[in-house]
Amino acid sequence: MKTEVKSESSRFLSLVQGVLVGYAVTVIIFLAYSILITYTNMPDDKTPIVVAAATLVSVMIAGFDAARGAEAKGWFWGIMAGLIYAIILVALMTIVLKEFAYDSRTVTLLLLSLAGGGLGGVIGINFTK
Secondary structure, three states: OHHHHHHHHHHHHHHHHHHHHHHHHHHHHHHHHHHHHHHOOOOHHHHHHHHHHHHHHHHHHHHHHHHOOOOOOHHHHHHHHHHHHHHHHHHHHHHHHOOOOOOHHHHHHHHHHHHHHHHHHHHHOOOOO
């Protein structure tokens, strides 16, 4: 019985770690993009594409890290990581904008996070910690 509790606790910690790694990747990508915009003549009209790509890469990494070392259901752990990533991001956007916006961008973010996390989880299940 203790091994099951330890296993559940370990899976939860792997999930949290995956989400944190995903957010670290997001920060790095956004910092690099902001430096490019600031110090080059690069136009900022590509920002929505960069945000979508950064989200996709970040949730894939989060899903990969969350599922890595799991015994089964990598897709599930990846989707969970993507879902948590998206929920936190929507909560942060709601706090910053001071209103909850349920629009096409929110739905796109959720779908992108679920798909990217699931894909990362499928890849991550095949790697051991």
